[in-house]
Structures are given as C-alpha cells and as structure tokens.
Amino acid sequence: MFDLEPAIAGWRRQMLAAGIQTPVPLEELEGHLREEIEHQAESGTDTPLAFALAVQHIGKANMLETEFVKVDGTNAMRTLKQYQTIMVACLGLVSLFWIACLLLKLGNLSEITAAQQMSGLAAVAVMILLAGIGLFGHGPASLSRRVRDLICISRGRLLVLLGVWFICYVAEPVGFLLILPKFDGGALWIMLPPAGILFGFIGGLEKAASKGTTVTTS
C-alpha cells in the first residue's frame, strides 16, 4: 500500500542530501510537489503515479542544486563588488585626507619641512599601493584557506584595530585629539604603510574567498 507522506519525506531527504537548503527553497519546492500531486490526482491519476510524475516534473535534486548554487554565486559576487566599492571609497577618502593634510600643512603637520612633506606623500602612495594589492585579492589569496578563515572570523576585531588606528593617527594631525606628541612627515612611514597592509588584508579576504568559491563551484 502506497503511503504519500513517507514518500514525500523520502523525497525531502534526497533534496537535503543533494544540498538543497531548508526552509528556503525546500519548503517552496515541497509545496509545488504537493500541488502537482493534487493536480494529477484530480485528473484521475492514482497516487503512486501522481507522486512519481510530480517528482519527475520537479527535476533531479543535483540539477536543482546546481542552479541554486549559481544564484548564490551571483549574489555573492554582487555583494563582493559592493563591499569592494565601499573599501576603495574609504581608502580614497583616507588618502585624500592625508594628501590634503600634507599639502596644506594642516593641524600638527603645520611645521613640517618640504622634505618631510615629500616623504609623507610617498608614505601615502605606499599605503595606497599596499592596500590596493590586498584589496584586489593579490595578497591574502596566497594564504591557505584555513588562515583566511581564521582572519575572516576575527575580521571584526581587525576593523576595530583599523578604527583605533584611524582615531590615533588620522584624527591626530588636524588636532582632533591631543593624545600623541606632534609628529613629522617621516613618522607617517611607521603609520601609513602598515595601515595600508591591514586595510588591504581585510578588504582582500573577500576577494580571495570568492576566488576559492569560484574554484569550488565551477
């Protein structure tokens, strides 16, 4: 004697085993399956055949999963692009800020010499370069997946660190905070390139992770 509910439960298990996520989209697919079974039964098909036809119409689990993975991949790429745009914009703003501070000799940088000014601008350029290398996935991509995962987990803490860095060394020159002594253009070499590495490292992880995902799903 054919029992519909265990048959549907078996179909659900197959879908889950293929990687179809629950509740979405599995619940939606199950709803569709039940509607199709009802539709077949109404037109006179017996329940076992109605179930078999509905399963056939809905398609194979692995085929469906492949399609859903493509959707997830597209979404991940869109999020990555947005994230990267934000990171590039932040880098641009920080760089512009420093260039303006150095060129206009703002705040605590008012007494720097022309040589220190040039040295500071070079430090900004190195920061942009290092951050850019990381942001476009050339730095962290070479790390093992395990290390990347570890950094991804502690990304929040790294961002806090970057925030503290910003408050201490970016807000300082225009005199927002007076917790540090005055510094010259040369001191920027200690601050900006490491900030660039950290910035690129955090931002580039997403890109590196996406490279890993593409390899896995293709």
Add this chain to the structure above:
Amino acid sequence: MIRKELVAASAEPLILSLLAKGESYGYAIIQEVKARSDGKLQWTDGMLYPVLHRMEHRGLIKSRWAESETGRKRKYYSLKKDGKTAMAKHHEQWSLVHGVLAGLQKEQYV
C-alpha cells in the same frame, strides 16, 4: 516543442509579464505558461525557482509567504518597480526580434 535555449531566454520576460497582472506563485506561473503556449513551452518545474530567486535578489520581484485557501503555505511573488522597467525593456527587445523575423518571413513570400 520549443528549444531549450529559447525556453531559458524567455523565462524572465514571461515571469515578469505574468506578475504584471498580479501576484502569483511558482506552480500557478508554470500552469499559466503551459496553458498559454498549449503545452509547447515547458519548463522543468523545479528550474523555475532558481530563476525566481535570482530575479528577487536582483530586485525585480519581491515575495511573501501566505496561506492558500487550502491552508497550505505558499510563497507569492509580485513585481517591483525595477521589474516593471525590466519588463518594458524585454518587450522592446523581443518585439524588435519578432519584427525583424516577421519582416524577413514576409520578404520570402513576395
């Protein structure tokens, strides 16, 4: 039966056009497409859902869960503003293709 590539390419404009008439759910969308094409345009039922999800993520449509008249939970889809714009674009492009084809066909009989 219509070729697989054409079926795939026509999925988005058809879904958008159907949803322009009012909100609907997966099974009903498939049934309506089947009925309107006299069964010649057939999707693998399950393949509709990745398309719907992709369109939802792109902001063309939105969804909500609601109970059907039989008490079963259904996910209803409806058109968003961007979906209307996309639909207009699709109509324009498909009309253009249709126009070119029709023109060429006419010339063959002249």
